[in-house]
Amino acid sequence: MACAPNRLRLLCMLLLTFGFFIVEVVVSRITSSLAMLSDSFHMLSDVIALVVALVAVRFAEQTQSTNKNTFGWIRAEVMGALVNAVFLTALCFTIILEAIERFTEPHEIDRPDVVIGVGAAGLLVNLLGLCLFHGHAGGGGHGHSHGGHGHSHGGHKKHKNGKVRRCETLEDSRSTGEETNNLVGNHNNSPNGVNPERRMAGKYEMCHSDNVDLQINGSAPYEELENGHDSASQLNMRGVFLHVLGDALGSVIVVINAIIFIFVWTPCKEGTVCENPCVGHYCADHLRNISSAGTNETVFNAGPCWVLYLDPTLCIIMVCILLYTTYPLLKESALILLQTVPKQIDMHQLNSRLRDLDGVLAVHELHIWQLAGSRIIATAHIKCQDPTSYMDVAKRIKDFFHNEGIHATTIQPEFVTMNSESRASLCELSCRTQCAPKLCCGAIDPAKPPDGALEPKKLCESKTPTIPSASATSLEIISESVEDTSGAESVVIITREVESSL
Amino acid sequence: MLPLSIKDDEYKPAKFNLVVKLSGWFRSILADKTSRNLFFFLCLNLSFAFVELSYGIWSNSLGLISDSFHMFFDCTALLAGLAASVISRWRSNDSFSYGYVRAEVLAGFVNGLFLIFTAFFIFSEGVERALEPPDVHHDRLLPVSIAGLLVNLVGIFVFQHGGHGHSHDGEGHGHSHSLFNGNVGHGHSHGEHGHSHESKQGHDHGHSHGGHGHSHDDPHCHDDPSHTPGKGASKQILQGVFLHIVADTLGSVGVIISAILMQKYDLMIADPICSMLIALLIGVSVVPLLRESIGILMQRTPPSLDHALPECYQRVQQLQGVYNLQEPHFWTLCTDVYIGTLKLLVAPDADSRWLLSQTHNIFTQVGVRQLYVQIEVAAM
Numbered sequence: 091m092a093c094a095p096n097r098l099r100l101l102c103m104l105l106l107t108f109g110f111f112i113v114e115v116v117v118s119r120i121t122s123s124l125a126m127l128s129d130s131f132h133m134l135s136d137v138i139a140l141v142v143a144l145v146a147v148r149f150a151e152q153t154q155s156t157n158k159n160t161f162g163w164i165r166a167e168v169m170g171a172l173v174n175a176v177f178l179t180a181l182c183f184t185i186i187l188e189a190i191e192r193f194t195e196p197h198e199i200d201r202p203d204v205v206i207g208v209g210a211a212g213l214l215v216n217l218l219g220l221c222l223f224h225g226h227a228g229g230g231g232h233g234h235s236h237g238g239h240g241h242s243h244g245g246h247k248k249h250k251n252g253k254v255r256r257c258e259t260l261e262d263s264r265s266t267g268e269e270t271n272n273l274v275g276n277h278n279n280s281p282n283g284v285n286p287e288r289r290m291a292g293k294y295e296m297c298h299s300d301n302v303d304l305q306i307n308g309s310a311p312y313e314e315l316e317n318g319h320d321s322a323s324q325l326n327m328r329g330v331f332l333h334v335l336g337d338a339l340g341s342v343i344v345v346i347n348a349i350i351f352i353f354v355w356t357p358c359k360e361g362t363v364c365e366n367p368c369v370g371h372y373c374a375d376h377l378r379n380i381s382s383a384g385t386n387e388t389v390f391n392a393g394p395c396w397v398l399y400l401d402p403t404l405c406i407i408m409v410c411i412l413l414y415t416t417y418p419l420l421k422e423s424a425l426i427l428l429q430t431v432p433k434q435i436d437m438h439q440l441n442s443r444l445r446d447l448d449g450v451l452a453v454h455e456l457h458i459w460q461l462a463g464s465r466i467i468a469t470a471h472i473k474c475q476d477p478t479s480y481m482d483v484a485k486r487i488k489d490f491f492h493n494e495g496i497h498a499t500t501i502q503p504e505f506v507t508m509n510s511e512s513r514a515s516l517c518e519l520s521c522r523t524q525c526a527p528k529l530c531c532g533a534i535d536p537a538k539p540p541d542g543a544l545e546p547k548k549l550c551e552s553k554t555p556t557i558p559s560a561s562a563t564s565l566e567i568i569s570e571s572v573e574d575t576s577g578a579e580s581v582v583i584i585t586r587e588v589e590s591s592l
Numbered sequence: 593m594l595p596l597s598i599k600d601d602e603y604k605p606a607k608f609n610l611v612v613k614l615s616g617w618f619r620s621i622l623a624d625k626t627s628r629n630l631f632f633f634l635c636l637n638l639s640f641a642f643v644e645l646s647y648g649i650w651s652n653s654l655g656l657i658s659d660s661f662h663m664f665f666d667c668t669a670l671l672a673g674l675a676a677s678v679i680s681r682w683r684s685n686d687s688f689s690y691g692y693v694r695a696e697v698l699a700g701f702v703n704g705l706f707l708i709f710t711a712f713f714i715f716s717e718g719v720e721r722a723l724e725p726p727d728v729h730h731d732r733l734l735p736v737s738i739a740g741l742l743v744n745l746v747g748i749f750v751f752q753h754g755g756h757g758h759s760h761d762g763e764g765h766g767h768s769h770s771l772f773n774g775n776v777g778h779g780h781s782h783g784e785h786g787h788s789h790e791s792k793q794g795h796d797h798g799h800s801h802g803g804h805g806h807s808h809d810d811p812h813c814h815d816d817p818s819h820t821p822g823k824g825a826s827k828q829i830l831q832g833v834f835l836h837i838v839a840d841t842l843g844s845v846g847v848i849i850s851a852i853l854m855q856k857y858d859l860m861i862a863d864p865i866c867s868m869l870i871a872l873l874i875g876v877s878v879v880p881l882l883r884e885s886i887g888i889l890m891q892r893t894p895p896s897l898d899h900a901l902p903e904c905y906q907r908v909q910q911l912q913g914v915y916n917l918q919e920p921h922f923w924t925l926c927t928d929v930y931i932g933t934l935k936l937l938v939a940p941d942a943d944s945r946w947l948l949s950q951t952h953n954i955f956t957q958v959g960v961r962q963l964y965v966q967i968e969v970a971a972m
Contacts, residue, residue: 119723127720127723128716128720131716134716135712138712157893158892158893158898159890159891159892159893160891160893160919160920160921160922160923161890161891161921161923163890165889165890165891166890169886169889169890172701173705176702176705176706176709177705177709180705180706180709181709183665183668184713187661187664187665190661191657191661194649194657424698427694427698427889428688428692428694428695428698429688429689429690429694429925430687430688431686431687431688431689433687436686437686437687437689438686455962455964456689457689457690458689459689459690461891469933469964470964471964477944477969480944480967481969484966484968500933500934500935500964500965500966501964501966502948502963502964502965502966502967503944503948503966503967504948505944505945
């Protein structure tokens with residue numbers, strides 16, 4: 091399967107961590123150390139994080155759209171990152187709680203030598219994990235092809251722009267429906283149930299003009315794909331990396347603590363009367379004071395108390411570091427899931443530039459959101475003049491969005507109606523029943539109205555009673571040409587319709 | 593005239609006034625019924641947690657201290673729900689073209705995750721205690737856990753009765769029921785949480801999933817005034833919060849039962865077993881919420897439209913002039929708000945406007961109010 095490097099790494103780390111978890115549980119049973127047991131549960135949570143990331147990667151490979159998930163499972167990686175970030179935060183909270191508990195009731199470490207051994211082994215495992223995930227959290231995994239985007243475009247940062255231009259015009263005529271298909275894989279009900287690879291081949295045929303173009307076109311989509319896949323899986327790998335980092339820090343703290351404990355702490359030896367001033371038992375202390383005052387023996391004190399407080403302090407420091415590094419990941423994945431406009435896109439500017447396009451009268455309901463990684467989806471209502479000019483405008487709009495890096499767009503055309511605020515040409519409907527009032531505008535220009543005082547536009551739009559008189563004459567002209575020569579009544583009715591719509 | 597004072601504060605730009613901002617938030621919280629309930633319950637929970645903490649420190653009982661920490665953890669879930677219910681009412685702006693309405697789905701999801709984490713934590717503690725039974729002071733734990741149980745029962749009552757008195761639409765219930773019909777049996781005695789509704793009409797008002805308690809004054813999921821506000825707009829938040837309260841109640845019930853068992857029959861093993869059972873129950877009860885939120889966040893086709901959509905596709909394809917319908921994408925923005933995009937391949941002489949309006953009509957009938965139809969004219 092493609093995308094193997096990521097999966098392989100995750101699987102490797104998963105097996106290592108799980109094995110280590112088992113080792114820790116066994117050791118904790120042997121030495122009956124509660125601290126080791128709780129640390130092993132932290133390892134278990136690490137295993138769970140890795141499993142989540144693995145599941146997310148596996149799901150995200152299925153980019154084919156299914157009946158239920160029409161966008162495919164690409165979002166799974168963002169979800170995996172979010173789950174990992176939330177788990178990390180919850181883990182941090184539990185660690186804080188445990189640390190506070192330790193502050194109020196300090197514990198000694200039972201078998202510091204065993205703790206050092208196991209802690210060092212855990213640190214090794216975690217360092218290995220860090221090396222595995224650090225280099226590739228920044229990208230480098232090779233995306234697999236699902237047919238590719240089909241064409242690179244001007245303005246994209248690839249260097250091969252100039253040469254690919256020639257292919258673009260050929261592709262564009264077919265490309266309107268194709269990018270999204272390529273993006274999200276074949277939809278099951280799609281009539282072009284053509285294999286994406288075959289479609290790519292079709293493009294190669296179209297671009298037969300230049301061999302170089304073919305090659306460039308062939309390779310470019312793969313690179314684009316890698317980028318897209320990378321930035322989505324980046325998020326996921328970052329989550330895993332942070333988890334492993336947290337665990338490594340934990341192991342470091344365990345080892346440091348145990349070492350300091352061995353060298354600094356003087357424990358209570360068996361057989362001597364010894365007091366532990368750090369762990370406060372009010373009743374026991376009182377009794378002991380009474381008894382020691384009576385016996386006049388030398389009482390040993392257990393070692394310096396600050397050693398016992400070192401553990402919780404280091405834990406809190408570690409929690410702060412973890413929270414600081416997890417917060418950006420949490421924020422980023424949450425923002426994607428909240429359907430934010432991606433940060434590299436300026437809506438205001440985009441809107442104004444879209445409006446400046448030729449043939450676009452108005453833009454509303456513009457929504458841009460990020461599916462995952464670099465897959466950005468945009469939808470909008472574009473108001474334009476008439477259906478005939480719409481196809482040109484549509485092409486220009488699609489090109490515009492492609493230049494911005496948005497490849498999956500759905501543009502709903504809205505045509506200017508009679509009652510629109512813009513006074514542009516209003517004749518867009520094909521001639522059917524509503525022909526007459528529309529023709530009143532168009533027919534005025536060639537045919538002089540009897541009432542020359544009124545402007546052509548005003549005739550159609552004014553609500554004054556002069557309409558029937560003026561348009562009646564023009565309508566007389568029309569009624570000769572129109573097939574259904576209904577009586578004057580219907581004509582008047584039609585004009586009234588026009589009035590009310592105005 | 594000479595100036596009488598040198599105070600030029602009014603000419604300075606307004607400083608960031610924390611008090612003003614906080615009071616603004618307060619007003620926003622108190623305006624809506626859901627967030628009001630959440631806020632008061634949060635205060636109640638927080639105060640009880642503080643009382644428990646101070647009592648535990650004073651009596652030096654580790655069990656009470658850890659239980660109070662558990663309540664603090666629950667308070668964070670309530671806080672997340674409250675924050676989400678306030679945030680999802682903010683207006684849309686340049687960065688958030690759909691507004692912030694998805695926050696409630698995200699809050700429900702995060703709450704579900706926290707719950708799973710809590711269940712995992714309780715399970716691990718249960719295992720630890722089974723292997724090494726600590727010394728539990730039952731006499732102090734019992735009255736406090738009974739008090740905690742009462743607090744949680746208040747919460748359940750509040751969030752169950754949150755939303756009566758608004759019309760149930762078959763559509764909205766179809767949305768919630770179709771997921772829960774195939775649900776695993778919960779096995780817990782609550783019944784409020786029970787999605788045990790066989791009838792798809794959803795006329796039983798006792799099915800509280802935590803209530804749809806929010807006012808319908810402001811449209812939640814969209815600024816479009818023509819859009820009737822989603823009745824379950826805070827459904828996810830309330831469901832998450834409700835599950836959290838139920839989990840806490842179960843915890844208190846478990847503690848009481850195990851304390852009684854230990855006192856009467858001296859079964860030390862009862863405590864860990866109860867904890868593990870509770871952890872399992874919590875885990876199982878969270879699954880529906882997680883499945884729903886994950887479905888929404890993964891841009892899945894809305895489950896309630898699963899059967900209606902193919903019919904709509906057929907109807908659209910039968911319209912005059914339409915050759916084909918391609919690439920339909922339908923997804924849920926938040927509860928009961930569906931958004932769809934599709935492409936129509938039409939004949940060159942087809943009436944685009946008529947096609948557009950007909951398509952919109954067809955899909956509005958199933959509840960998709962935001963539709964983007966791209967018209968592509970087939971080259972002849």
